[in-house]
Amino acid sequence: MQASSFGWLLDLILLPLAGPLLLAAFGLVLLVRKRRSASVLLLGCGIGLIWLLSLPWVSNRLCGALESEALPPLTEARLQSLMTGGRPPGAVVVVGAGARAAPAEGAAGLQPDAITLERLAQAAWVVRVSGLRLMVAPGAPAGIATADAQSLAMAASLERAFGQRAAWRQTARGDTTRGAREAAAALRAAGITRIVLVTHAWQMHRVAGAWRAAGVEVTPAPHGSCTGRNEIGAELVPSVTALDTSRQALAEWAAHVGRFWADLFDGGEPDPPKPASG
Structure with a gap:
């Protein structure tokens, strides 16, 4: 399995x-x-x-x-400083969470789920500020939502909703570790060994670890921290x-x-x- x-x-x-x-x-x-x-x-x-x-x-x-990896957040000032520094990243990678069936409107009969759309919005912002190229990496396959179909739906939604085009679509069949190895190999072939990684804060530690194990230097761009959301008493x-x-x-x-x-x-x-x- x-x-x-x-x-x-x-x-x-x-x-x-x-x-x-x-x-x-x-x-x-x-x-x-x-x-x-x-x-x-x-x-x-x-x-x-x-x-x-x-x-x-x-x-x-x-x-x-789960969120120790997610701090500090990647602000616009920090991202601009990163891009003008001595070791700027070469690409943005956004990790998907899943997809839902949408036969009448989505690419490959799918639409990215709400969590993935939040990440795509964050990735589009990073791309606008940095000018970097973008890779979409899908979530775990489930049912008709294969990795290939999810990445196609992500790329289509990214362009349609946010006006940004993906340069690469990762289509690995396995887990996060396997996908990071595959994607890292593709980026190295393009001369890229440093990335800005976009995913939710609660997932950043595991995903960033997989990319680092694949030999890639990671700058986290976390989205949607799930801590500290409520007033005391609530x-x-x-x-x-x-x-x-x-x-x-x-x-x-x-x-x-x-x-x-x-x-x-x-x-x-x-x-x-x-x-x-x-």
Whole structure:
């Protein structure tokens, strides 16, 4: 099993809302079977997990443990200073998160999901300020959203919505580590060994680590830090936003498990990136 498939399976089955609801459902099954103690335990765990994960206090700390790589933010002044320094980056790389079906409007029948669109907006800003060329790198394949289809949808949305054209489309089939190796090889062939990396703050540590392991010098351009969003006192009020933040953080921890799985079982040579016009 590919690491990307393993991570997607964890996301689908174990993360909220599906995971806690499955616990509660098993509790109801046991209740029907007259196993009251086990039923109450599972129902309590399922409902309790949903409540805990919907608290901003919990979601902020789940994300905060992932965001050390994301600081400080890449401001316009810092980016301009970087470009005029002695070792400027040679390209911008934006990492996708996923896609949704859009047969009537999206390239390859897909549209980038909301998280990916936020990253594309950040990447477009970096490109405007820096003048660098851009590579789009898709998220993990899931269903019809193959890596090739996702990168095509990202490139199309980038040009249509933000007026920027991607110079490269990464189409690796595997996980983040495999994709970084593939993309780094393509950039080295163009004489590029330093990049500005765009992704969400809670993902930056793992993704930047994969690129550095591939021999690339990384300047993080994090987007959307999920810590410190709430006023004091509101952190104990459940919210849908906090539940989604918790899901994102847990999905990132699951991706770390997927990377360990890849180190043990994944193999094979990566595919070369395709030109953005492909």
